[in-house]
Amino acid sequence: FSPTPASHLHRVSIVGGAGKVGSTLGQRIAEKNLADVVLLDVVDGLPKGIALDLMEARGIEAHNCLISGTTDYADTAGSDVVVITAGLARKPGMSRDDLIKTNARIVVEAAKNAIAYSPDAILIVVTNPLDVMTYLAKQATDLPRDRVMGMAGVLDSARFQTFIAMELGICSVDIQAMVLGGHGDLMVPLPAYSTIRGIPITELMDTATIERLIHRTRQGGAEIVELMQTGGAYFAPASSTCLMVEAILHNQSRLIPAAAYLQGEYGLQDVFIGVPCRLGRGGIESILELRLSEAERDALHTSAKSVRESIEQAIAMLKR
Numbered sequence: 001f002s003p004t005p006a007s008h009l010h011r012v013s014i015v016g017g018a019g020k021v022g023s024t025l026g027q028r029i030a031e032k033n034l035a036d037v038v039l040l041d042v043v044d045g046l047p048k049g050i051a052l053d054l055m056e057a058r059g060i061e062a063h064n065c066l067i068s069g070t071t072d073y074a075d076t077a078g079s080d081v082v083v084i085t086a087g088l089a090r091k092p093g094m095s096r097d098d099l100i101k102t103n104a105r106i107v108v109e110a111a112k113n114a115i116a117y118s119p120d121a122i123l124i125v126v127t128n129p130l131d132v133m134t135y136l137a138k139q140a141t142d143l144p145r146d147r148v149m150g151m152a153g154v155l156d157s158a159r160f161q162t163f164i165a166m167e168l169g170i171c172s173v174d175i176q177a178m179v180l181g182g183h184g185d186l187m188v189p190l191p192a193y194s195t196i197r198g199i200p201i202t203e204l205m206d207t208a209t210i211e212r213l214i215h216r217t218r219q220g221g222a223e224i225v226e227l228m229q230t231g232g233a234y235f236a237p238a239s240s241t242c243l244m245v246e247a248i249l250h251n252q253s254r255l256i257p258a259a260a261y262l263q264g265e266y267g268l269q270d271v272f273i274g275v276p277c278r279l280g281r282g283g284i285e286s287i288l289e290l291r292l293s294e295a296e297r298d299a300l301h302t303s304a305k306s307v308r309e310s311i312e313q314a315i316a317m318l319k320r
């Protein structure tokens with residue numbers, strides 16, 4: 001027998017892995033037996049301790065993945081997927097844009113270091129403000145656009161799905177919701193493309209009810225911050241990121257809304273914004289252009305404009 005247990009085929013590194021989203025994501029990836037997990041964080045001892053704690057649950061959870069913790073990027077070498085959750089979480093009363101200054105530096109450094117050791121990895125950014133951070137990560141690494149994406153649309157769609165399910169008393173799994181746009185107050189939920197077993201929700205709910213659910217979806221992150229007071233959501237964000245990791249590692253060709261770099265799609269250029277993407281082993285394999293109403297298209301453009309302004313603000317700030 002070898003003293004080192006057999007390693008998995010895949011490896012996922014999580015930068016910010018000792019934080020709430022990162023560690024919960026590591027747990028989900030391992031418990032679904034998807035990949036070995038490396039939790040990287042800046043706090044000495046913490047990622048190692050969390051990794052050991054998760055390793056000690058392996059027998060009970062009956063999975064075979066190795067989980068390790070580190071503060072050294074060299075230990076992330078050869079990752080198939082790198083997820084960046086490093087940064088500050090939103091505090092009560094703080095907008096996503098307030099986070100921009102601190103998180104920009106953290107994400108740029110994290111992306112550069114991680115890709116230096118895993119040049120073939122697919123990069124998923126989770127840190128807020130999401131669309132801006134994903135743009136900076138792409139710029140810092142110069143990766144092709146199919147290999148850099150942001151996690152937001154899955155989560156925003158999952159929240160819309162949940163609120164539809166709660167309103168109608170129908171199981172969430174029968175509901176497919178679609179939310180595009182930036183991960184912020186200007187996100188664009190699409191009722192006509194949100195269905196219950198194929199039936200658009202517009203057939204089953206009146207406009208006022210749908211508007212109420214859309215409003216709650218837009219405020220989904222803030223609602224949880226207000227309740228928790230000590231941080232933001234992490235269970236559903238971890239599940240959402242895990243879904244993307246699984247789609248990539250298992251080459252599932254899933255249609256998932258994700259923040260993608262647009263080059264003319266939806267009439268938008270040089271910006272990251274949530275759009276429906278086909279995710280597989282190559283990362284974003286294609287972007288689906290839905291037919292939108294004029295109002296939806298305007299809302300998407302308004303959202304993109306606001307992301308664009310924040311990107312410019314962040315770039316200017318990084319130069320200072």
Ligand code: TXD
Nearest residue numbers: 016018019020021041042086087088089090126127128237
């Ligand atoms: O939909 C979405 N995209 C999101 C985004 C949903 C939920 C959370 N969202 C954002 O993810 C949130 O606003 C934050 O920007 C990140 C992480 O949220 P989390 O709740 O996990 O924050 P924590 O618990 O504070 O964890 C952040 C970790 C923490 O352990 C820090 O020590 C670490 O990041 N950190 C770093 N790691 C590596 N390198 C550097 N430089 C670094 N700086 C901080």
